[in-house]
Every structure is written in C-alpha cells, then in structure tokens.
Amino acid sequence: MIIKATNLTKNYRSEHALSQLNVTIDGPKIIGLLGNNGAGKTTLLRLLAGHFQQTSGKLTINDITPFNQHTLTKEICLIMESNNFHDKFKVRDILKISSMFYPYWDHEYAERLRNLFRLKPNQKVKTLSKGMYSALGIIVGLASNAPITIFDEPYIGLDASSRSTFYDLLLESYQENPRLIILSTHLIDEVSKLFEEVVILKQGKLLLHETAESLEQNHTLVSGPAKTVDQVTIGKNIIHSTTLLGKKTVVLYQDQIRTTAGLSFQKVSLQELFVYLTNEGVTIDA
C-alpha cells in the first residue's frame, strides 16, 4: 500500500488543519505519526480513512482517492480515541459488525483479545469504562488485519500495564501479518522502539519524515565546558541548548562535530528529540 499526499490541504472554515502537505508512506512497516496538539494528525488520518474530502491537493492510496471508495476503505481500519462505536450497541454487536466490514477479520483472535481485556459480550458500549472502550478499539484494530491499520491515540484510560500489553500485541500482530500500521501518539517514549519510520507534522505541514535509524544517527547531544562547546558548535544547527553552572549542553541536528577532549557525546530519546524539533524557531531540512 502506498499513501501519497500531494499539496494536501484541508480547511475547516477558517481553520487550516493541513496546508500543502507532501508526504509518501508505504508499507509494510510500523510508522509513528507525531505532532503537537492541532498539528493535523487526526485530519490526515480521517482523510485516509475516507471520512471526508480534502479542500485541495491530492491524497491517494495505491493511486486511488479514498473518499467514497468503499472497496478501498474496507482495507483501512482507523481506530480513534473516541467516536468509533455507536453507544447503543453491545460489545458482541461491534465485533459482529466489524467482522462483516473488514474482509480479513480474524474471529478467533478477536475472541482471544476480548477475553484478554475481560470485555463481556453483552455489555453495552455506553456502559464501558474509558479503558474498556479503548480496549474494544484495540481489539477491532488488531483483529481487522486491515492492510492499513491506524491507531490514533487509542489508549485513553488504559492503565500502564494494559498499554504495555497493547504494544506487545501490536508487534506480535505485525510480525504475524506484516502491514502498514500507523500509530499516532503523544506517549512517544513508550512506543518509540516499535517505529521503523517517523512522520512529524507541524502546523499542518510535514516537518520531518525519517527512518528511526537515521533520526538516531542525525542527532548528537554534546556537553562540556560552555567555552569549548561554543567553540566547536559555531555555525552548527543547534536545536536545543542549556547552560548550568558553566556546563553547556547542546543538541545538534543534521550536523556533526569531531570528538573533542573534555566534551561528552550522547543520544537523546525520541520524545526529547521531538520536543526540540517542534519548538518554534527550530529549522531543519525535511
């Protein structure tokens, strides 16, 4: 599956959710879709699932525009943090409806997950706790086996151990059935090890699309005496800088410096890197 956005723009009245977004994503792989609040992640994912049309530009999956293309949208399962299921249905109904909608649905796996997350078939959606509602979304997303499976912050209300179970299941499901899985999250450190690639949106545009490996290689945290750090980092692309008691720490992106006596070199977590890269005033080559 190849997703291609070309000058993709979506406005909600005066709100510019996506502006001239260009990005190409293909699978199978697990991709992290990151961005600060309001960056346009959900809008992009809903366009992919065919929920509505863009204002201008183009979005295709295998050269087909998803809006109103039911043969294509059956291949895409988007689980959001809310509004996935109608309140009046029971857990059993949701699983039945999903099994009819998604062509690669795995009934036995869905039942196994339902038992694992302790959801009762007779329970109505509107009586589920937040965590149980999220679990139902996770069950549908994983059992759908959809060639494009998307989770948009699907874990609201899930406790840490259930989230950890979700990450394990996601990886297991991917290994069993490699496909394009897009995971949009604010809990970056929890899942960063799953990502093969990372897409970061900033104010409706693409800030960065890199493999996790090149993100790791492309940055360096340098720390040491402020004077030495200043000397070696002149003219370099600094995305973060702090000084405390004469010791300076800077993070360089898309720039390297030679090993220098008295300085230490380290890596930062993806979450930290994300925070620095999305700060106002920081510029990088996309």
Ligand SMILES: Nc1ncnc2c1ncn2[C@@H]1O[C@H](COP(=O)(O)OP(=O)(O)OP(=O)(O)O)[C@@H](O)[C@H]1O
């Ligand atoms: N239905 C809507 N009507 C009007 N504006 C909307 C609507 N949905 C989203 N927006 C606006 O579009 C912009 C992008 O929103 P979107 O939900 O896509 O961002 P996001 O990256 O998913 O954010 P978050 O991380 O907070 O969920 C925001 O400014 C938001 O207010």
